[in-house]
Amino acid sequence: xxxxxxxxxxxxxxxxxxxxxxxxxxxxxxxxxxxxxxxxxxxxxxxxxxxxxxxxxxxxxxxxxxxxxxxxxxxxxxxxxxxxxxxxxxxxxxxxxxxxxxxxxxxxxxxxxxxxxxxxxxxxxxxxxxxxxxxxxxxxxxxxxxxxxxxxxxxxxxxxxxxxxxxxxxxxxxxxxxxxxxxxxxxxxxxxxxxxxxxxxxxxxxxxxxxxxxxxxxxxxxxxxxxxxxxxxxxxxxxxxxxxxxxxxxxxxxxxxxxxxxxxxxxxxxxxxxxxxxxxxxxxxxxxxxxxxxxxxxxxxxxxxxxxxxxxxxxxxxxxxxxxxxxxxxxxxxxxxxxxxxxxxxxxxxxxxxxxxxxxxxxxxxxxxxxxxxxxxxxxxx
Amino acid sequence: xxxxxxxxxxxxxxxxxxxxxxxxxxxxxxxxxxxxxxxxxxxxxxxxxxxxxxxxxxxxxxxxxxxxxxxxxxxxxxxxxxxxxxxxxxxxxxxxxxxxxxxxxxxxxxxxxxxxxxxxxxxxxxxxxxxxxxxxxxxxxxxxxxxxxxxxxxxxxxxxxxxxxxxxxxxxxxxxxxxxxxxxxxxxxxxxxxxxxxxxxxxxxxxxxxxxxxxxxxxxxxxxxxxxxxxxxxxxxxxxxxxxxxxxxxxxxxxxxxxxxxxxxxxxx
Ligand code: SF4
Numbered sequence: 001x002x003x004x005x006x007x008x009x010x011x012x013x014x015x016x017x018x019x020x021x022x023x024x025x026x027x028x029x030x031x032x033x034x035x036x037x038x039x040x041x042x043x044x045x046x047x048x049x050x051x052x053x054x055x056x057x058x059x060x061x062x063x064x065x066x067x068x069x070x071x072x073x074x075x076x077x078x079x080x081x082x083x084x085x086x087x088x089x090x091x092x093x094x095x096x097x098x099x100x101x102x103x104x105x106x107x108x109x110x111x112x113x114x115x116x117x118x119x120x121x122x123x124x125x126x127x128x129x130x131x132x133x134x135x136x137x138x139x140x141x142x143x144x145x146x147x148x149x150x151x152x153x154x155x156x157x158x159x160x161x162x163x164x165x166x167x168x169x170x171x172x173x174x175x176x177x178x179x180x181x182x183x184x185x186x187x188x189x190x191x192x193x194x195x196x197x198x199x200x201x202x203x204x205x206x207x208x209x210x211x212x213x214x215x216x217x218x219x220x221x222x223x224x225x226x227x228x229x230x231x232x233x234x235x236x237x238x239x240x241x242x243x244x245x246x247x248x249x250x251x252x253x254x255x256x257x258x259x260x261x262x263x264x265x266x267x268x269x270x271x272x273x274x275x276x277x278x279x280x281x282x283x284x285x286x287x288x289x290x291x292x293x294x295x296x297x298x299x300x301x302x303x304x305x306x307x308x309x310x311x312x313x314x315x316x317x318x319x320x321x322x323x324x325x326x327x328x329x330x331x332x333x334x335x336x337x338x339x340x341x342x343x344x345x346x347x348x349x350x351x352x353x354x355x356x357x358x359x360x361x362x363x364x365x366x367x368x369x370x371x372x373x374x375x376x377x378x379x380x381x382x
Numbered sequence: 383x384x385x386x387x388x389x390x391x392x393x394x395x396x397x398x399x400x401x402x403x404x405x406x407x408x409x410x411x412x413x414x415x416x417x418x419x420x421x422x423x424x425x426x427x428x429x430x431x432x433x434x435x436x437x438x439x440x441x442x443x444x445x446x447x448x449x450x451x452x453x454x455x456x457x458x459x460x461x462x463x464x465x466x467x468x469x470x471x472x473x474x475x476x477x478x479x480x481x482x483x484x485x486x487x488x489x490x491x492x493x494x495x496x497x498x499x500x501x502x503x504x505x506x507x508x509x510x511x512x513x514x515x516x517x518x519x520x521x522x523x524x525x526x527x528x529x530x531x532x533x534x535x536x537x538x539x540x541x542x543x544x545x546x547x548x549x550x551x552x553x554x555x556x557x558x559x560x561x562x563x564x565x566x567x568x569x570x571x572x573x574x575x576x577x578x579x580x581x582x583x584x585x586x587x588x589x590x591x592x593x594x595x596x597x598x599x600x601x602x603x604x605x606x607x608x609x610x611x612x613x614x615x616x617x618x619x620x621x622x623x624x625x626x627x628x629x630x631x632x633x634x635x636x637x638x639x640x641x642x643x644x645x646x647x648x649x650x651x
Pocket of ligand 1: 397398399401402403404433434503507508581582583584585
């Protein structure tokens, strides 16, 4: 297959990325503004032998993809705020039982039913802490369709590598906007498949005994190794255990396998950062406005740049600290009450120089919204 | 193979109380699997949360011990993604029909080839004896100190109305009968529901003065009668046992297979 150029919605770019990554099973439930993902996959998946199922609710969709992942398939579900809330219990299960899966959340305004057809980035913290108990998780995001495609592929790669749920945080604006997408030729992007055990039929397989590098080779349900999968703390056989040593070890493993690999997981882009006095930290559709503003101000000689985060969790603390070290001021541009702001403040050396440029009214934050704040910070007045 | 070959003996002794009906049901189920000569590698047992749900840890199949009420939703993902597998889903009454009620009726509606076993002891055992949607009125429970006023579901009627194509009922006392029914349920191509009345002497029995396990088992015998029996005809208050419905109907995974074929043919054109 050679590369192909299409004009698509962001949600469709996500579908293309998922299929490119090898998606084989999707379960979902209709919800605005992510429904297009389910609609498109209901048509596309069976054409290459994949499976699509519309479940009775959001909870069931999450459970079904976990079941399908265990039989050895690449799986995904897609939702938005209220559905993301409902899925949290099963997301925690996937964390605990270490089941690779991808959850797309096309964010809309919340809390509750909120603002279904309008943009928001209010689920950043929910992606991190939506499910109960200590755990770690990977969350990616993207600001344009080419990146949605790439981040979707990455979401699958990371899920399979770390045996974890990966959340892809899109938002209503990028999800519904149309722009050009170049679908790369086959083999152009790296596709990672899960590690499978090489142990033979009659060899005792320990599904939950991590190798030295922290990875656990899997065995597909239906194969030669029969083992137990549970959401309870469990020993190396997957059998429930409340032994303090087992509990302690497992929780540390679940957190460490992700937090210790923050460098490998971190994804970002930078624009005009080299000599920037003012740095905008942004992500998703907000980053489009930040980049637009930086381009415009650069033409006028202003030393301003953008750090666009593409991985949000585990938070790329070191990258943010490093990139912002020389900045006179850092402006976090996002569409919530400062969820990434809090992370940036705790990452940098001078949190008092970090400001929030936000919109929370369902309207896309515009370059002039940021500019107003910037002028105040720069002492230029509005 | 002996029945013990289907058990993970490493994890014994099991956690059930002495006299609990769940062990007997496990025994009936394993005999059914044995008599059908099913390969252990082809079976996935999915369960939820509760005393009943712990059954999946003890069997030497692929086992998936999931979330409270969600066993059928997980099982649907397993089955549709690999239809050649045999799915056994034992559930407790609260698990299957309170928190899991929605998944139960929708799995039945799809008629997906899964065998659902409702181990009905009319109580939440693991959490210490609260009433369930199958307790029915007039029952004492820790959350109904003055007795329950809640009506109960009739699992059989509910399953039939929701679209299950095989529906049966037996009891822990009728272990041999349970095995025979389970064999038919497992072989049935479609969603099968087998309700097996179980006993929880620890909580239900004690609270409701039904006596010990033996006395409770005795009640399974005296309170039930076979479908079509004279006994049942004479005393309609008895709970009917047997197979209520067994019909060939479009099965979900087979139907989806046709969708795949159709989509691929269209794609080639
Ligand atoms: S509490 Fe009741 S249901 Fe649970 S194991 Fe004991 S007897 Fe069985």
